[in-house]
Amino acid sequence: MKFINTLPLFFCCACFILAGCEGQESALVDARLEENPVPEQQVQATQGNADFTKYVAMGNSITAGLMDAALYNDGQKFNFANLLAEELKMAVENDGENFDPFDQPDINAENGFNISVPNPDPESNTVLGRFELDPDIPGPVPTPGEPIAPFTGDKEALNNFGVPGIVVGQLLTPATGGPQSPQNPAFTPFYQRFATDPGTSTILGDAINTQPTFFTLWIGSNDVLGYALSGASNEALLTGVSNFENQFNTVVNNLLAGTSASGVVINIPPILALPFFQAVSYNAITLDPVSANQLNEAFSGFNTALEAIVTSFGHDPEDADRRKVHYAAGNNPILVIDEELEDLGPKFDQLQMAGAINAQQRAALVPYEQARPLDPGELVLLQAGALLGTEADGDDSERDTPVGVVVPLGFDLSDGTLNGDPFYLTKAEQTRITERSVSFNTAIATAVASNSDRLALYDTNDPQGIFHDLFGLDGSAPGITIEGVTLQPDFSPNGVFSTDGVHPNPRGNAIIANEIIGVIEKNFGSEIPRVDVLNLGSVVLAR
Incomplete structure (x- = not known):
């Protein structure tokens, strides 16, 4: 599956509709x-x-x-x-x-x-x-x-x-x-x-x-x-x-x-x-029904891990709910890194040590240790538009890693560094x-x-x-x-x-x-x- 094919390309202003602009000819004065x-x-x-x-x-x-x-x-x-x-x-x-x-x-x-x-x-x-x-x-x-x-x-x-x-x-x-x-x-x-x-x-x-x-x-x-x-x-x-x-x-x-x-x-x-x-809107991720269902299946393990740390380690349930990823047909919030969130790495490690997840599943959770979907009312900065939907691994043919959808905006897949703050403004x-x-x-x-x-x-x-x-x-x-x-x-x-x-x-x-x-x-x-x-x-x- 290639979710990028279902995403709009936002370099800067995805809200433009160039065709049919009233007075467009007079506006395009040299x-x-x-x-x-x-x-x-x-x-x-x-x-x-x-x-x-x-x-x-x-x-x-x-x-x-x-x-x-x-x-x-x-x-x-x-x-x-x-x-x-x-x-x-x-x-x-x-x-x-x-x-x-x-x-x-x-x-x-x-x-x-x-x-x-x-x-x-x-x-x-x-x-x-x-x-x-x-x-x-x-x-x-x-x-x-x-x-x-x-x-x-x-x-x-x-x-x-x-x-x-x-x-x-x-x-x-x-x-x-x-x-x-x-x-x-x-x-x-x-x-x-x-x-x-x-x-x-x-x-x-x-x-x-x-x-x-x-x-x-x-x-x-x-x-x-x-x-x-x-x-x-x-x-x-x-x-x-x-x-x-x-x-x-x-x-x-x-x-x-x-x-x-x-x-x-x-x-x-x-x-x-x-x-x-x-x-660029906070919910700039546009998906068709098939892609949304496939993504939800892929993120089910992450959502289950969030529920597990609430049950097992007393993690704040409101925080866990805020981090969960659920996609639907139409517009969806951008998935981002939020450095202000608690780093869930240690709690995910505890899940592995307790046998709740294996090493491969633990490794798959690394990009989401400080990730969440954007909230309504949060503002996305223009430079984010150039990255949304692009492949985080730089390879469109082997993996499916669209930024802001599968890989959080602000997560560097090559070295695991986090830099989400420059891309949006919280309330x-x-x-x-x-x-x-x-x-x-x-x-x-x-x-x-x-x-x-x-x-x-x-x-x-x-x-x-x-x-x-x-x-x-x-x-x-x-x-x-x-x-x-x-x-x-x-x-x-x-x-x-x-x-x-x-x-x-x-x-x-x-x-x-x-x-x-x-x-x-x-x-x-x-x-x-x-x-x-x-x-x-x-x-x-x-x-």
Whole structure:
């Protein structure tokens, strides 16, 4: 029997149905456009009480324009800050003033350097670039890429200080620009490449030195997102609340003291609603009746062993029931390694010593000593999709060992090591991530309220906001409709996210830019044109 033949292939987003997407043709606009496609709009643009003549953007990967897991030319061209700058320029020029060109540290790479895969590729030793969507999987595939190269333009004329991957503290430390060494975890080549003085200057200092008149600040997401992306497996990636508060306040205070600028601060969005955490369902294992019955027969010995340790050794019956494997026709929970479970190896050994099982049966139980099916409500991370249904023994012809079905996700069949944590988030881990996000957002809101004469908050978690509707956070169907076209919170052709499942695509960036414009208009009395969302591309298909 070959259960893999009955399983869907999830590299990244198994929920896509590429055929029949409403508006698919218009969604597949070529992202490599020669001009920024901002249409003429009949709007009486004005700056109001703000001064947009020199706009500066500070933040992390979304501000920088990282898209499809890489920083590349089109991602920079269509980041929200660059789109926003085009609209602010109209208001400035309509007021008879000169707009300082919005200069970015151009990456000069068609495909960029992929940060989500081993790079260089260990098999070919070649650099891999951005993802494209392969409809045959369906899922992303990397393109040929380019190494991260130094910025050769005028570093002192820049307006975009977005640096992929950074946390709040990295805005403040010179170590972000160097040196590159294992002893300097703050280092990132994405800042070093355009730092005015690598190892001495800071991102915030470089931004302040440009003396902006208006800014956007979107920082803090990575202080909790990195932890979430690791499957809550790396505590070092979760910033403490007091550290966050101190660092964020330092950023805001220095920014306001060092410039006369006003600006918009953006908080941490509902990150667990991102397609990275939603694309693969906890019950992604689809079986036909015959395969389900065969699997149940195969797992009967494991389930019997669980009952035996309850009867013989007083093992917790609830824990045993949680670990039991029962398959049915249709969708079934993924079988995973859970390192937080008690290791049942010693109790299975006792069963063998008591003569309840033989040596061969004991050996067969090894992969399941800390295994269980996922529970409803647990979130599967995107990288799990590439493994589900693949043969754990690497041989499709001799054995039948589909990952997540027969062999638990996170169990290495070659050496017996366990590493299930990076593939899913338990409910307790989700709660911790959400609570930490709320704490950080409280600190952000407090800082903005304390400086309300110069700062405005864009609350991405507003129950009345567009992201609440996009993600369906009120329990309604996810998606938003713009000019009759329904856009989805995924990276399908009608989606607003890029193929990495975290960063927006051009349409998503346009939505963000328009939301920020609404905040500006409300708080500064401005009138600003909107970006035409549907005139921008969405996902790029592999060719």
